[in-house]
Amino acid sequence: MSSLHSEELSQSKLTHEVTYYYKRQTKRVVAKCMPTKLLKILGHIRKETGVRPILTSGHRKHGRKKSMHRHCKAADIRVPGVSDKRLVRIARSAPGIGGIGRYCNGIIHVDVGSRREWKHC
Secondary structure, eight states: OOHHHHHHHHHHHHHOSBOSSOEESSTTOOOTTOOHHHHHHHHHHHHHHSSOOEEEEOOOTTSOTTOTTTTTOEEEEEOTTSOHHHHHHHHHTSTTOOEEEEETTSOEEEESSSSEEEEEO
C-alpha cells in the first residue's frame, strides 16, 4: 500500500464522514469500526468505478445474530451512475471479498465473511 493510501486509511479511521474509501449517506450510518480488509474492498470499488461508494448501512448493533453488519464486517452501498450488474462484477474482483448481495432497491452488500452471493428481489 502506498504511503498516500496509508495516510488516507488513517484519516478514514479518524473522520469517517467523507473518506477516500466511501462517504456515508447520513451521519446515522455507523462505520468507524470497519476493518482494513473491508475498507480495501470499498477502495477497490472506488478505483474501478471512479466514484466513491455511498455507504447506506455499516455496523448494526441490533442486527441478526449471524449478520456481518452486527460485527462491523459488512457495508451496504450504492454507487451513483454505476449499474448493479457492473458493481457486482467489480465487487467480485475485490481482494478479500466475501459475501455479495444484491437488492431490488439498487443497494449492494459487500462483506469480508465467507465467499457467497445472493439476490433479494
